[in-house]
Amino acid sequence: xxxxxxxxxxxxxxxxxxxxxxxxxxxxxxxxxxxxxxxxxxxxxxxxxxxxxxxxxxxxxxxxxxxxxxxxxxxxxxxxxxxxxxxxxxxxxxxxxxxxxxxxxxxxxxxxxxxxxxxxxxxxxxxxxxxxxxxxxxxxxxxxxxxxxxxxxxxxxxxxxxx
Amino acid sequence: xxxxxxxxxxxxxxxxxxxxxxxxxxxxxxxxxxxxxxxxxxxxxxxxxxxxxxxxxxxxxxxxxxxxxxxxxxxxxxxxxxxxxxxxxxxxxxxxxxxxxxxxxxxxxxxxxxxxxxxxxxxxxxxxxxxxxxxxxxxxxxxxxxxxxxxxxxxxxxxxxxxxxxxxxxxxxxxxxxxxxxxxxxxxxxxxxxxxxxxxxxxxxxxxxxxxxxxxxxxxxxxxxxxxxxxxxxxxxxxxxxxxxxxxxxxxxxxxxxxxxxxxxxxxxxxxxxxxxxxxxxxxxxxxxxxxxxxxxxxxxxxxxxxxxxxxxxxxxxxxxxxxxxxxxxxxxxxxxxxxxxxxxxxxxxxxxxxxxxxxxxxxxxxxxxxxxxxxxxxxxxxxxxxxxxxxxxxxxxxxxxxxxxxxxxxxxxxxxxxxxxxxxxxxxxxxxxxxxxxxxxxxxxxxxxxxxxxxxxxxxxxxxxxxxxxxxxxxxxxxxxxxxxxxxxxxxxxxxxxxx
Numbered sequence: 001x002x003x004x005x006x007x008x009x010x011x012x013x014x015x016x017x018x019x020x021x022x023x024x025x026x027x028x029x030x031x032x033x034x035x036x037x038x039x040x041x042x043x044x045x046x047x048x049x050x051x052x053x054x055x056x057x058x059x060x061x062x063x064x065x066x067x068x069x070x071x072x073x074x075x076x077x078x079x080x081x082x083x084x085x086x087x088x089x090x091x092x093x094x095x096x097x098x099x100x101x102x103x104x105x106x107x108x109x110x111x112x113x114x115x116x117x118x119x120x121x122x123x124x125x126x127x128x129x130x131x132x133x134x135x136x137x138x139x140x141x142x143x144x145x146x147x148x149x150x151x152x153x154x155x156x157x158x159x160x161x162x163x
Numbered sequence: 164x165x166x167x168x169x170x171x172x173x174x175x176x177x178x179x180x181x182x183x184x185x186x187x188x189x190x191x192x193x194x195x196x197x198x199x200x201x202x203x204x205x206x207x208x209x210x211x212x213x214x215x216x217x218x219x220x221x222x223x224x225x226x227x228x229x230x231x232x233x234x235x236x237x238x239x240x241x242x243x244x245x246x247x248x249x250x251x252x253x254x255x256x257x258x259x260x261x262x263x264x265x266x267x268x269x270x271x272x273x274x275x276x277x278x279x280x281x282x283x284x285x286x287x288x289x290x291x292x293x294x295x296x297x298x299x300x301x302x303x304x305x306x307x308x309x310x311x312x313x314x315x316x317x318x319x320x321x322x323x324x325x326x327x328x329x330x331x332x333x334x335x336x337x338x339x340x341x342x343x344x345x346x347x348x349x350x351x352x353x354x355x356x357x358x359x360x361x362x363x364x365x366x367x368x369x370x371x372x373x374x375x376x377x378x379x380x381x382x383x384x385x386x387x388x389x390x391x392x393x394x395x396x397x398x399x400x401x402x403x404x405x406x407x408x409x410x411x412x413x414x415x416x417x418x419x420x421x422x423x424x425x426x427x428x429x430x431x432x433x434x435x436x437x438x439x440x441x442x443x444x445x446x447x448x449x450x451x452x453x454x455x456x457x458x459x460x461x462x463x464x465x466x467x468x469x470x471x472x473x474x475x476x477x478x479x480x481x482x483x484x485x486x487x488x489x490x491x492x493x494x495x496x497x498x499x500x501x502x503x504x505x506x507x508x509x510x511x512x513x514x515x516x517x518x519x520x521x522x523x524x525x526x527x528x529x530x531x532x533x534x535x536x537x538x539x540x541x542x543x544x545x546x547x548x549x550x551x552x553x554x555x556x557x558x559x560x561x562x563x564x565x566x567x568x569x570x571x572x573x574x575x576x577x578x579x580x581x582x583x584x585x586x587x588x589x590x591x592x593x594x595x596x597x598x599x600x601x602x603x604x605x606x607x608x609x610x611x612x613x614x615x616x617x618x619x620x621x622x623x624x625x626x627x628x629x630x631x632x633x634x635x636x637x638x639x640x641x642x643x644x645x646x647x648x649x650x651x652x653x654x655x656x657x658x659x660x661x662x663x664x
Contacts, residue, residue, distance in 0.1 A: 031353030047339035084578030
């Protein structure tokens, strides 16, 4: 019940924000005044109706994980996000080994198998992608300057990094 | 005999040694992907698309490879359904109902071979049906104007929302999420950015591959972290595998009927394979009556949903190829593949790209035969795949997804977006919001808007133009019925629950 009401409210706010953004869509002579806004308006409107329906007719709550699992999952998101920005400055092997190892540990918390699967996956996938499939833009390793490392990391901090 | 000459053209394209080799590789890979618990056909095909794309294969080779993977994954899905009681994707749920009890009675090998044969029959008949029906439908589709196309897209979203989910509002909201995301980017007519929030990375729009891989593959990680990889232990022993001729012979009519039912369900845009396997199972259950023993592990209960499921998968290709409207999650992913290869499905596909279409159909037939031959003797190898522990498998899948998306653009932004879609996918699935309409919305949003805009331009802004032709009115009527009817039928068409030990 509660979960659906919160979800419906978030969806409603998003839909209203979407409608507001749609009303600000720039137009010019080629597109006409209204056509670029028409479909976004329809989508936002339907979404708002659906969101209201969910708020007033919620389904039973799903089974949520316990607090510890939430922390684990948040950690996994963080690891994946850091992995995403480190893939370019550090190359493939080191970030992949760490990220795969951490994920493995989170699914089954045993240190040695997790470490081994991290290293094994990293090297195995590198050989597969680089030599068997010949994907071009994967580099084994790069040694970045501190500045480059910070630049990549800063992407994840709101209002600081990102280009 | 136009079909035969077309088919000959298709085989001349698809039957070179190189493409045959690709088909065998694809079938093998696909079966493994399908068999791995938690990695269904949609995920499997989705994470392989970017990699296929960067390999630089030409359109025909890529199509042969990916359809082989697709069909292989459909075959492989039944292995985890029967042996682990874990359906790889939703259509496979029906196979667990009789497959798992049959395996527990010590007839796992029989169930696997029988379901393989049933899959073959279903997929083969559906491919034949596709050959007969698709060119005809393509001719009808020439009469479709923008109003009809808009109504058709509505029909796809409505039936998908109506039949494939438990809550209409949530399914419609999911479609809106997808359509809303599809609007982001530079507008084609004005050349000005829309809804990008000033972010330069969003000017190109959101790549549907990023969304598909995020929603399907990355979201899976969080479910495995939540469950700590439990529930995937092999509880059933597989003895010597023989061909159960008696069971195959006794279920021949079941397979034929289920294929017919499944094909019709598959052709309906938006309904797809889940409905096919469900209707096939339920109709066979009611034909057999109470004495049929459905749900206790009877051969007919294994053959019916498998034939129906695979036949619906083939049937779903009919609206996908002729109208550009996919009927299920996996066909949506295949549509994504076609669009990545710069092939636009639609009525002109059969005239402009005849070699691609008939090559695809020929490769479906080839993949089918290869799979049947591969599955009976090699089923033990595929079963061994099930013992790969989740703590190796899931990190591996994640890394493959990252590499695939990274090799497309080399941009961190797409990777972060993919992680975001993964988180979104986790919450949506937790809250019982279907994710397939999101994908479909992102894929079709641009075309749907184009149809609406053209209709509005033609009619000078008169909304009644959308209901101006009999075809359009008929499609709207089906759309509304498809959306509303399941609300009342939900009590009647109750899905049987999977058995638990």
